[in-house]
Amino acid sequence: MAGAEPFLETARDQNGRQPQQEMPANVRFGQRLRKVAAIDVGTNSTHLLVASVDVGLGTFSIELAEKSTTRLGEKDPDTGELTAEAMDRGMSSLRRFQELAISHQVEQIVIAATSAVREAPNGRDFLQTVQDQLGLDVDLVSGPEEARLIYLGVLSGMPFGDRPHLVLDIGGGSTELILADGRDARALTSTRVGAVRLQRDFVKDDPIPPHRRSFLQAFIQGSLEPAVDKVHRRIKPGETPVLVATSGTAMAIGALAATDDDRPPLKLHGYRVSKQRLDRVVERLVVMTPEQRRDLAPINDRRAEIIVPGALILQTTMQMLGVGELVLSERALREGLIVDWMLRHGLLEDRFSFQSSIRQRTVMHQAQRFAVNQVRAERVASHALSLYDNTQGCLHRDDGSGRDLLWAAALLHACGQHINLSAYHKHSWYLIRHGELLGYSESEHLMIAAIARYHRRSLPKKRHEAWQALQTRQNRRTVSEMALLLRLAAALDRRPDPVVKTLAAQFTSSSITLELVPERLNQNLSLEQWSLESCESIVREVTGLNLKVSVQE
Structure with missing residues (x-):
C-alpha cells in the first residue's frame, strides 16, 4: 500500500547533494492556541469538528469529531420540503453539538448547510428557526462553494505538489468533483446526484435487480458528464491526475477493501484502492441484502441502506475519468471550514501555505x-x-x-x-x-x-x-x-x-x-x-x- 505522492523536494548543490532542510520562517513551535468548531449539515448526517488552531505553526489539530445521522434528505415526496421529523432531528443534533462546542470553550462555531437544505423550499425557514432558537448562524453554501470548502479541507492534509489532483466527494444529495493542483483550483463542480438521493428516488428493491443497476449506472453517467467533461478540458496534455476520494461512502469502501490486506492500515487517510479492488467490493455489495451489509464491520445501519448507490457513483466516476486507482482523504468539508476560518482571521498567508510546508x-x-x-x-x-x-x-x-x-x-x-x-x-x-x-x-x-x-x-x-x-x-x-x-x-x-x-x-x-x-x-x-x-x-x-x-x- 502506498499513500499520497511525496512532494517535498529541495534543490541540490554543485556536488549533487541536497542542502540541509530548513523550516520556513513562519513555521516554528506554536505559541498560542485558538479553538474553533465546524458543523457540516449534510443530507444524511450532521458532523461536528472541534479544532485547536496553533497560531504559531499556522495549523490545526482535531480535538473532537462527532456525527449524528439526521437524514435531512428524507424529504416530503410531494413538495420536496424538509419534513418536520427531519427538522426535529437536525435541531436536536445542532443543540447537542452547540453544547459540546461551548464545553470545549471554542471562540466561534462555523456552520455550513449543503444540498438537502439549499434545495428544499423550506430550507431557509429551517435555518431561520435554528437562528431564532439556538442563536446559530448557518451559511447556506452553493454547490461550487461546497466544492471549494472540500478542496480546502483536502489541501490541508494531502500534498499535491505540481501534479494535478481530482477530488471526488460523494455526499448524500450531491457529488463534488474538483480539479486542482498545489497552486490553484482549475475546476469546481457540483452535481445533483448523491447516495441518499439515488436510494430515495430509484432503489425500490434491495438487492438491486441487474436491469435496475444498469439504469442507475446510465443515470449516474448522464448526470456527471458535464462535470467530467469540464475537468477533462482543463487537464493539460501529458498530465496524469491523482484521484482523491473523500466521504463516508469512499471511506466505507476503502475499509472493506482493506480487510483483504495482510496488515490493514491503522488509518485510511492516504490509503490507495485500485479500480480492480473497487470493482470486487462493488460486486460483493450489490448482491447482498441490507441485513447482510449491516453485518459488515465497516458499515453502520444507515450506511448499509445507501452504500450501493454511493459505490456505483464512485465506480462509474472512476470509469468515466479513466483512472485506475484512488487515494482516500479523511479531510473534507469540515476541515475546509476550519481552513477558511483561519484564512479569514489572518492565520494563514494564503490557502496554499499548507502545501508549501x-x-x-x-x-x-x-x-x-x-x-x-x-x-x-x-x-x-x-x-x-x-x-x-x-x-x-x-x-x-x-x-x-x-x-x-x-x-x-x-x-x-x-x-x-x-x-x-x-x-x-x-x-x-x-x-x-x-x-x-x-x-x-x-x-x-x-x-x-x-x-x-x-x-x-x-x-x-x-x-x-x-x-x-x-x-x-x-x-x-x-x-x-x-x-x-x-x-x-x-x-x-x-x-x-x-x-x-x-x-x-x-x-x-x-x-x-x-x-x-x-x-x-x-x-x-x-x-x-x-x-x-x-x-x-x-x-x-x-x-x-x-x-x-x-x-x-
Whole structure:
C-alpha cells in the first residue's frame, strides 16, 4: 500500500547533494492556541469538528469529531420540503453539538448547510428557526462553494505538489468533483446526484435487480458528464491526475477493501484502492441484502441502506475519468471550514501555505504535542542531515527519498521521553506510529517511526513489531541506513548547550573518519568523541567499515 505522492523536494548543490532542510520562517513551535468548531449539515448526517488552531505553526489539530445521522434528505415526496421529523432531528443534533462546542470553550462555531437544505423550499425557514432558537448562524453554501470548502479541507492534509489532483466527494444529495493542483483550483463542480438521493428516488428493491443497476449506472453517467467533461478540458496534455476520494461512502469502501490486506492500515487517510479492488467490493455489495451489509464491520445501519448507490457513483466516476486507482482523504468539508476560518482571521498567508510546508508543519506539531525539546531536536536533525550529505556512498546509498524521513525522525526521535526515559526509543516508535503525520504515505509513516525506534540500543530483529511492519526490503534498507545516521547524530547531542559546530567525513574502502569541528577554539569534545566511538561496533555491523573519530585542532 502506498499513500499520497511525496512532494517535498529541495534543490541540490554543485556536488549533487541536497542542502540541509530548513523550516520556513513562519513555521516554528506554536505559541498560542485558538479553538474553533465546524458543523457540516449534510443530507444524511450532521458532523461536528472541534479544532485547536496553533497560531504559531499556522495549523490545526482535531480535538473532537462527532456525527449524528439526521437524514435531512428524507424529504416530503410531494413538495420536496424538509419534513418536520427531519427538522426535529437536525435541531436536536445542532443543540447537542452547540453544547459540546461551548464545553470545549471554542471562540466561534462555523456552520455550513449543503444540498438537502439549499434545495428544499423550506430550507431557509429551517435555518431561520435554528437562528431564532439556538442563536446559530448557518451559511447556506452553493454547490461550487461546497466544492471549494472540500478542496480546502483536502489541501490541508494531502500534498499535491505540481501534479494535478481530482477530488471526488460523494455526499448524500450531491457529488463534488474538483480539479486542482498545489497552486490553484482549475475546476469546481457540483452535481445533483448523491447516495441518499439515488436510494430515495430509484432503489425500490434491495438487492438491486441487474436491469435496475444498469439504469442507475446510465443515470449516474448522464448526470456527471458535464462535470467530467469540464475537468477533462482543463487537464493539460501529458498530465496524469491523482484521484482523491473523500466521504463516508469512499471511506466505507476503502475499509472493506482493506480487510483483504495482510496488515490493514491503522488509518485510511492516504490509503490507495485500485479500480480492480473497487470493482470486487462493488460486486460483493450489490448482491447482498441490507441485513447482510449491516453485518459488515465497516458499515453502520444507515450506511448499509445507501452504500450501493454511493459505490456505483464512485465506480462509474472512476470509469468515466479513466483512472485506475484512488487515494482516500479523511479531510473534507469540515476541515475546509476550519481552513477558511483561519484564512479569514489572518492565520494563514494564503490557502496554499499548507502545501508549501505540510510535512514540516505536521512533524513540528507532533513534536510540540509531546513536549520535545525544540532546540536539541533541531540540533540533532542538523547533524543527521549533515551526515547524510557527507556520507553518500559510504554510510548510505539512498537515492534522496530517505533524507526527509531522516529529518522527521530526528525531530521526533526523543518524543518517547514524554512517557518514560527508560527505553524511550520504543515509546517514540509507538507515539509516531499512532500519531498523525500529514503529507506522508503509510509506508513513509512506518519508516519514520522505525528510524526513531532504532536510533539507539539494539539493531532491528525479525521479531520486532516495528521491523515486521515495514513492507519491502528496500524500506528496511532505508530504515537501517537512516537509523544509523540518526544514531550518530544523537550521539553528538550529549549536553544541553551546543559544542559541535559541524563535522566532516572522509572514508576509504575499509574505514570512515568523522572529524568534529568545535563551536569554539580549543573546546573540549572528549565526551562527544567517546560517544561517537561507542557506536563503532554498530557501524561495523551495518556497513562493514571501521569508525574513527577525530577533533579538529
